[in-house]
Amino acid sequence: MRSTSLTTGYDIAILGGGVAGCVLAARLSEDPGRTVCLLEAGKDYGPHQQAWPQKVLNARALPRDDVWERHAAVHRIRARILGGSSCINGCWNTWGSASDHAEWSRAGGPMWTAPAMERFRRAAVEQMGLRAVPDGEFSLWSRAALAAARELGYQEVDMASPDGGPGYGTPLLNSVDGLRWNAAFAYLDAEVRSRPNLSIISGASVDRAAVRAGRVRGVDIVVDGQRETVHADTYVVACGTFGSPAVLMRSGIGPASQLRETGIRTEIDLPGVGAQLVDQPGIFVPLTPTADLNTSLAAKQASGDLYVSRMLIRAASALCPDGSWDLHINPTAGPPLFGRLPPGEYEAGISALLMKPASRGRVRLRSADHADALDIDPAFLSDPAGHDVAAIRSGLEIVQELAASAALKSLAGPAADGHPAQDLSDQELRDRVGTYWHPVGTCAMGTPDDPLAVVDGEARVRGVSNLRVVDASILPTAPAANTQLPVLAIAEMLADSLRG
Template sequence: MTGGYDVVVLGGGVAGCVLASRLSEDPGRTVCLVEAGPDYGPDHGAWPHSLRDAHALPRDDVWERRTEVHRIRARVLGGSSCVNGCWHTWGSAHDHQEWESAGGPSWSAAAMAPYRHKAVERMRLRQVPDREFSVWARAALAGARELGYEDVDMGAPGGPGCGTPLINALDGLRWNAAFAYLDRNRPNLTILSGATADRLTVRDGRITGAEVVVDGRRETLAADTYVVACGAFGSPALLMRSGIGPADHLRAVGIRPEVDLPGVGANLTDQPGVFVPLTPTPHLNDALAAKEREGELYVSRMLIRAASPNCPDGAWDLHILPSAGDPLFGSLPPGQYEAGISAFVMKPASRGTVRLRSADPDTPLDIDPAFLSDPEGRDLVTLRHGLEIVERLAATTALKPLATGHPSRDLSDDDLRTRLGTYWHPVGTCAMGRPDDPSAVVDGEGRVRGIADLRVADASVLPTVPAANTQLPVLALAELLADKMKEAR
């Protein structure tokens, strides 16, 4: 048994950094933050350039390399804030209605607003500076307005429209959650990196220890409260390895069930989309090359929030994302760039699963996003509506002179499925719910059913995905749940 803490936070990603920071503000509370990946230290300049560079999407510090794109997840202190696109947007009032129904009034738009503001301030989120707009981004904004979309604040609840995200990029520096939240000078905060959380030991409805593997050796951390913040893939996996989950599945992989919770690993929700490639004109290539020489070339700096016919009034269920710059995958000759427009389904009806292949934490998980699998075919209809908007946007007087392409609306269903990508926003695998919901894993304060001293506090607790990029909502929910834990002490 290694030491003893008031709180052990398992997972040093976005939510974990927030929780460790807020809970250790009380000097009388000892907190241990556990992260499987590396901690590159308090000196920002000592971090690898790829993680500091806000222009790119680094893929070195991840759990699996050369794998399906929907499986990519960060393995580094700071989590996805170290490897994503530095974008922060917020969902609609309809999202909050779904969350409030599952978790209570703390999840309303009004109740969560202070936590959203705290996250914006701590992450130093800002509007996109004028100098970071490329010719393509400016034309895309003009094209959106040409289609009738009004300018909206992407960092707050609202309605459909066009605009720019809030970004955690400071003059090209990716300001990740570890930089923003972790105070290395607090003697009551221990950061344990390179430590894979294997399982929690359960006895008589309580956790008696958290087993972690460090440099090949197994250690057990003891605490009064354990918080799982390993993300939408890692959190259900840790619970299942601990015997907390669907009993039949646990027995099938040789794990003794401790608490039968069928919702663990179910309800996986991510946002699928299709990228429609366009051919840049020589003028656009030259303009992008000039922007790159200035060190100010960003692939995307604007988006459209759009509503399909299936969408509730006042909400949106599509992101239309124009992009131009270095390709996300592969490479092009110098002076040549990739351009295109993506349509992402923001409120999918399809649900996937996260399951174990074995009890070994080093065995890759069985992750099935089940994109476009809803029986009624609503997601496919929504996607096709998004592709119609893509086609109309590409044909506007603002964008048409910069790139040419071919219509995508005539693609068959099979063609669309083969071209599917992801927005990398998985949620829902340890979903919160009301006491009478048999699929719920946690309550509105993140407390796990059937276990007295265990909470989950990350994207996995959201029962539905917001119509937004999920980093800002996850920051806010971690701020909220940290406050709930403080009140419970």
Template structure:
């Protein structure tokens, strides 16, 4: 259809109902004089928690029903449901280091400093009802790992606040095994009842109509038919994989790539889809003892078995003073992939590289909005080999921690992970699922920058991006809490 029918116009259309989109829609609609429309490609199960699927509510598992690609590669997992990744991830919330904020401040200005973001961090913690892991949820493995971390000389720290390397428990958006997602926190019944807020679920965003340097409409598919949404301001919150693909289909991105797919270039921004940064890691499996298997089985019978409930922030020899570039994550419980006989469990420790130098990219396979994008994570490919060296450093620390836990689990046969050849080590890489950077912020004279420090897209009026894709570097943290805080900050910027 050449001219799809237009829905009633809005002041602001928020395209993407994930974590950031829920924050933006809730905060912007606090102004009764501003009409806001939130658009989500996946389902909305309503304001009452009891009407949501049990799989989404179960914080002991990682549900994979509401994702874009059910059987895609491990690094491609992305939510397709109102509430976004807060519905399918591990419900963990941690915070990064001051070094992260220094990187962001250089790209986006003082509003990105640790001090400036602190009130928004606190606001997000309160709204999401985040809480510390209670003692009753610690398995024998987790409680032993906490003691081992202390005995190895690590300092206990608050994982969800600015700080130092050390060990501790994350904050959770879950209570007694029930996941409390961003849709519950920000789009509660009172918010949903606002007459100036419209929520459209199961609506696929195709592209933006960009003409003469301004967005004139957002084209989407509603009930199988094309429609156009119009607004004064359009905010992309489709995530690190989704936001760049919408921009590319809209003709905003590298001109040569757009030409390959027959897309008219409306704004030549080479950085769109580049600079992809995620946190790779290597899992070191251990064989649980009979004692550990029995303890885990008893915990599971109580309904309180969680695979992971603590972590260690660690610094390699390549890390700046006072910061950390590794997460050491002990886990024990049912395997993430596959199954084991009753009473038997998987145990091990992962080393995750939190500050990778390697950069991947997101590109279109075609201009069809239903076609999945081409995602190249490029883990451990930096020319200098630093990422691989940091992972090896992390695996040496894993060996120390595993040795301290050897009464509960022992290493299997074979060479220690940190001594494996480069190719074999790369073959064992997984991900922490924290991609950022594909619409990176930076000054207008930076050819790789896509947005400024307020999320405004360079060269395109009326368009902002306000999700993890604008972070130029990944924080040394799980990204949910940082994205919540950033969305809180950007919502205030948009609202003034």
């Protein structure tokens, strides 16, 4: 609902209505004595599915209408809609490794261990209604890929659990019979929205927070072209890995030298804001589908049950610690993600996706204007030691083995150019690299002696007593997983912390 007076003081103001913001708004407003305001720059289509665009509801494709930048480089894609990335992503939910929790708990303390986070992981799975892949959604290609993984000696594992090591399996899905079940549906249904202590304000772009003497005194937003100020006791930034550091920097919280360049007065000098961008790069190896595969995929599409992928392999590169994994190997077949093919023809291939990259990029402001596009450099495969290139090459070797398996080679052959991906030079790999769309790290948590830490283990921003950041940006390292389920669990956990 829309508040009649934005300047009315709230107990908590949540800046950003993405995955984390939806969780926070629902959980924090459970206490009727606490007033909560949720601000979202994009559209709120409401609690009823029939009011939502079909493109957003269709779990078989990746919609690109409700985003910040149309026709931008793929690594820049980010949702601008209530529900955030859960409205535009592939509906996959996986979990990372014990190594992830070890990294996070070193930075944030014992609440980040696997046992401590388990109840929040389970709460997120239940609230989102995550489900196993139904049998009818496996295409001929997906079934063959499962057989190929077994042929290569991989064991079946639970992809949505921290248990186990390398293996093959299927993700949990936030989709039902082709309907994308996003975080707004799961957490902000009609009953939650009816709470008198919860205000949801869409079309509200966050400009900056007014920070004085170590406290936020108000947040300036733009609604319908008009500037207004929201006041609260506590402010939680949940604008995502690109948006959250931008809000902090526009508020004078960030690297002092960069803030000076954009004419922003430094309130808190935090060099780590925007400085440790991590995203998961990948290389797609195209294959040529046989006529039989094309025919089978066409029949599956005609029945409304064609999904480009319903399985994956988590694998270990030559550089990965024993018992863990640092790669996702993802065989896909269906309509092309980019471009088009003639009717009855489909794109097939296998991606090697690096889950634990060493490279670090950055997010910066181009100006102090909140409407200006951000300067985003993911710096894929750029680490000086060459770890990421070497790990991707390990992944490409697995891709080659998988493509040569008896189960898959009968359905797809080498691409027409006949140039093996593993033979590409380092620069050619960098030229072909794509993204898994799982950026983290730009407001990373860390210990008091970490000069690049932005928040502590409870997501409190250094030097600001009533400001927190709760989203993927606070993860200091990428999980060996898709980020949606971890972010849901993190928001559940930190909402619990805020309630206390």
